[in-house]
Amino acid sequence: MKNFIYKKSISEKISYIKLITDLSHEIGISITDSKELVDTAIIFINPKEINYEELKGEILSYIVINIFSLVCKL
Numbered sequence: 281m282k283n284f285i286y287k288k289s290i291s292e293k294i295s296y297i298k299l300i301t302d303l304s305h306e307i308g309i310s311i312t313d314s315k316e317l318v319d320t321a322i323i324f325i326n327p328k329e330i331n332y333e334e335l336k337g338e339i340l341s342y343i344v345i346n347i348f349s350l351v352c353k354l
Contacts, residue, residue: 295332302336307343 296318304314321339322330 292330299332299336303339306340 300311300314300318303309303317304311307314309317317339318335321335325335
């Protein structure tokens with residue numbers, strides 16, 4: 281995973297960091313946990329072309345669906 285971030289341009293690195301911080305603030309989790317979420321999501325997609333806004337939306341949707349599922353099970 282470390283090779284992924286080293287091979288990207290400055291703008292892609294900024295987008296990566298912005299995605300991590302945005303998710304952290306929107307979800308209310310630590311930066312470390314947010315980074316783990318983003319890194320895990322990147323592993324499952326084609327890392328050559330990443331639309332960080334789309335990835336952010338997909339991660340947020342996944343979390344909302346899982347939280348809703350947990351609430352419904354109560």
